[in-house]
Amino acid sequence: MTPHRATLLGIAPTLLIIGVLMVVPMIIMAAYSLMEASSFGGVLPHFSAEAYIKLLFDRDLDDSLAFDPSYMIILWRSLRIAGLATLITLCVGFPVAYFIATRPPEQRTLLIFLITIPFWTNLLIRTYSWVLILRDTGLINTVLQAGGLTDQPVKLLYTEGAILFGLVYTYAPFMVLPLYTSLEKLDFRLVEAARDLYCGPWGALRHVVLPLVKPGLVAGSILVFVPCLGAFVAPDLLGGGKELMISTLIQLQFTSSRNWPFGAALALVLLALVMLTLTVSAVRQARATAEGGH
Amino acid sequence: MPQAVEIIDVVKKYGSFTALHNVTLDIRPNEFFTLLGPSGCGKTTLLRIIAGFEDITGGTLKLFGNDITALPPDRRPINTVFQHYSLFPHMTVAENVAFGLRRLKMPDAEITRRVAEMLEMIKLSSHAGRRPHQLSGGQQQRVALARALAPRPKVLLLDEPLSALDLKLRQAMRMELKTLQQQTGVTFIFVTHDQEEALAMSDRIAVLSEGRVQQIDAPQVIYEHPATRFVADFIGDANFLTAGVEQLEDGRAHCALPGGYRLIARDAGAARPGQRVSLFLRPEKLSVHDGPVEDGIGMTVRTIVYQGDATDYVVELDGGITLRSRCENRINGDPILTAGERGFLRIAPDAAKTLLD
């Protein structure tokens, strides 16, 4: 067997599986989005752009189209919540990553391991644990009422805030890890140099640390933004399914709404948004590397 | 006029390990002062303490009479040239040099002027817009120097700044650094483990070992009159012999060596007759001869090592003592004697020095 043939033989099963189970389904999904919905679920095999029209317009009884922003609102809400969650994880994750990166090596390994543990525990369980804390009879409200701070339970669960809380909780490790990787590679003697040249602690952070770990900031933000945009569990369990996000909307098209082409089209829109985010950041990254050479 | 830096009884401990034991030393204004010692002797720790990167376990630190013990590095008018330069990779050469000036909130015009002046001084004006990674090691070194000197610090700290350069460049930079120090009049505190570097550049040297100051003196004094066996051994090459003191005369000790030899050693100091002492002799003060000379001692050459400008001879005296001698080469470069040959060794008067352990 030639080395070339062995290499191809090694890679073939993976390519076959990914091809059949990831690439082909995407193509089918694209095709379905351009077909007509069958009212029993599934599709009728002829071309229709109805799924895409539905994104922006409502078809009245007389078949005329009226602009309907309701799906755009859901899309916007998804983008907004994902963006906010990213921003919060960034603010929360940076001090943590910085602190860990400035510990002695043995402590660093342990702390990073502790950061990853929750990441490997079941997403449903992690989100559910917040239901226990936020619900009307949950920990926070019990404490508030026992302390006499409030008579009525404060509504915490089934709010946008609860969704944000859950998303930040779930994806904070995604932010801490790439930030930590960048910070760990940072030559902290540069911070000493900055301090030596009359920077206070925050000045050194602003003028030296942040510019140098920018790739980590971007990587972490993307790692958080992408799954937040497509998050299903947090909006479902903590948002109570009232404040819809795009993933719940997609799921509904395959369950109660039975509009497969529309679901497929929505999924493609989500995929396109994700790909757009990744491409833009990859291009910017490449440009920064070409310019800075560092 | 107060001292530039006063280090008073400074102790530094890491847990149970003591890096500096009650170090006290003064550094004079406009002086090129060197902290010299092997790795782990505490010289870098001391430098970092002066810079403000390390707090101290005990003691006081003064800069021109003012107590700076509790000041963070950004509040000390002291700048550092780092061992690996630590230039900011995301800034140009000019931005690096301007960094400290900006933090000091100098007017823009003044910053521009001073950066230009600094780049002129290090002869890198044409590289102002380059990034550090586009420069050679020697150029980076000079930018680091310019960056540290730009804010006109009262004291400049240099942490083995030449160690990352190759030999030729290192030797050239020695001269440059010395000249620069004389031109600027800034007090330089230079850390190195390279004794040659220290001897070539310094006004005074402090030799450190295991967190203690062994000796503070001018280079010639350190070389010719080492205070301790450690200093004698660390600086330059040395022969050590154990001898018995027979009598004292004018601060000299008449010593008896094994094999029946007698030697008069200077710096007898606190030695007492009957005491055993170490004698220390620089190899270049011993010369080998192929014929009889005045005061010559019969010996056999064991090994010779050719060094280019000189040759090292390991010789065995007839009485059994082994010594090293370094002799300048003859014009044609041939050794005076080759291994196995017999000849004579002459010890220059006053070559031997007593050392109390």
Add this chain to the structure above:
Amino acid sequence: MARTIRKVTDLPGFRGFTWLFFAYLYAPLVLLVVFSFNATRSGTVWSGFSLTWYAKIAADSQIQRAALNSLTVAVCATAIATVVATAAALAMKRGVPFFGKKVTGGLIMTPLVVPEIVTAVATLLLFSAIGLSLGLGNIILAHVAFCIPFAYLPIRARLERMDESIELAARDLYATPWQTLRTVTLPLLAPGIVSGALLALITSIDDFIITMMVAEPGATTLPLYIYGMLRLGVSPEINAISTILLAVSVMVVTLSHLLTRRR
């Protein structure tokens, strides 16, 4: 020296903030575990230690079936994904350059990049288009795809850290490529493979969204069952199952972590 460089680099407040963050990270999980041992149904008031809820799930045949399903799916998907990913990592890191190598590297990562809900929908459409109906088999197939990158990454990382000259030494000592692979490369790679397999296993056991979309009626995994219970409201049985799942995850991840760290 390293420990002392930190002094100047410390930023005020970051230490306290980090400990708060760890509290935020672990408090909900601790709460969950603690109240799984509560004597009453309450999730906020402690009324004594009891194993009631564990006894309840031990007697619940539906939970056990779901757990068995989860395990079957995870073991099958992990086995396939690990073998396939090992071969792929060897081909990518030790093989010859081939046409489309860069694209292949990207393709392997697609399951990590594409939002889960999209993968779920696309897989559902594929299965329905070809009329695939293999019960648990559907779920296993879907899991294999997204388990591959989880198995692949630690194996590739291990290969990258391994000194290739050791393999060259084997070749120099008359081993054929196949013998080198069997007697040198694979044994050295073993910790990476085990670590990859463990991560794939956890990912499969924990998966909810993709499973939810492709599962046929009757093929219920543990996360699906838990989700069903959650829809009905908070109950201490969920705490008990969660605690068990949590314990399994922590054990497996710790094991994987220790394996990757050992040289």
